[in-house]
Amino acid sequence: MRRATATRRFQLFDSLLGLFPPGKALDLGAGHGQFSLRAADAGWEVTAVDARDERFPEDERVRWIQQDVREADLDGYDLVFCLGLFYHLTIGDQLTLLRKASGTPLILDTHLASPRPTKPLSARVTAEGYQGRYYQEKAWESRPTASWKNEVSFWPNAPSFYRMLEEHGYSAVFAGSPWVTKDRTFFLCLPG
Numbered sequence: 001m002r003r004a005t006a007t008r009r010f011q012l013f014d015s016l017l018g019l020f021p022p023g024k025a026l027d028l029g030a031g032h033g034q035f036s037l038r039a040a041d042a043g044w045e046v047t048a049v050d051a052r053d054e055r056f057p058e059d060e061r062v063r064w065i066q067q068d069v070r071e072a073d074l075d076g077y078d079l080v081f082c083l084g085l086f087y088h089l090t091i092g093d094q095l096t097l098l099r100k101a102s103g104t105p106l107i108l109d110t111h112l113a114s115p116r117p118t119k120p121l122s123a124r125v126t127a128e129g130y131q132g133r134y135y136q137e138k139a140w141e142s143r144p145t146a147s148w149k150n151e152v153s154f155w156p157n158a159p160s161f162y163r164m165l166e167e168h169g170y171s172a173v174f175a176g177s178p179w180v181t182k183d184r185t186f187f188l189c190l191p192g
């Protein structure tokens with residue numbers, strides 16, 4: 001990831017996190033764990049989940065769990081992070097994740113399908129009633145930042161993304177501007 005992209009992602013994350021008093025946070029698809037550590041630095045009690053544990057840092061302030069997020073229990077947290085993960089899931093798993101997170105504030109960082117995507121995507125499709133494009137997960141087995149076990153992920157377009165959130169109880173969604181890239185930013189998703 002380019003340094004400017006990483007810097008902007010940390011800026012947006014820190015700004016959104018700072019809106020909440022520290023409590024219990026769940027970091028889904030935590031990967032390198034840097035967002036979990038920033039939250040721990042800010043006083044949060046963090047549980048970090050990822051299917052791959054090889055990039056987890058050694059830091060005892062965070063509870064590191066090797067687990068498929070599709071099996072994670074999302075109850076009992078004050079805030080859920082879904083950073084760099086949503087666009088690695090199938091539409092079915094995206095909807096299940098939103099259903100399970102429903103009722104808890106969510107910081108969601110994702111690419112969306114746009115007319116000028118930053119990655120090679122399929123032609124426009126409608127999946128489970130939502131419009132978007134498919135992303136082929138190449139060699140996911142050997143790529144630490146890729147999907148876990150699904151060969152194809154779904155990138156909704158912006159109207160479908162907002163509708164997905166609204167239909168799962170996130171009636172107020174705020175997009176961080178300027179965006180991280182032309183098709184990616186952080187969204188603060190608040191339950192109604």
Ligand SMILES: C[S@@+](CC[C@H](N)C(=O)[O-])C[C@H]1O[C@@H](n2cnc3c(N)ncnc32)[C@H](O)[C@@H]1O
Nearest residue numbers: 029030031050051052068069083084145147148
């Ligand atoms: C692009 S990285 C994002 C890492 C970090 N959250 C960030 O935003 O920089 C995607 C992460 O999601 C994890 N991941 C993808 N699908 C997963 C799944 N079904 N269950 C658990 N982790 C998954 C990958 O292992 C990888 O660490």
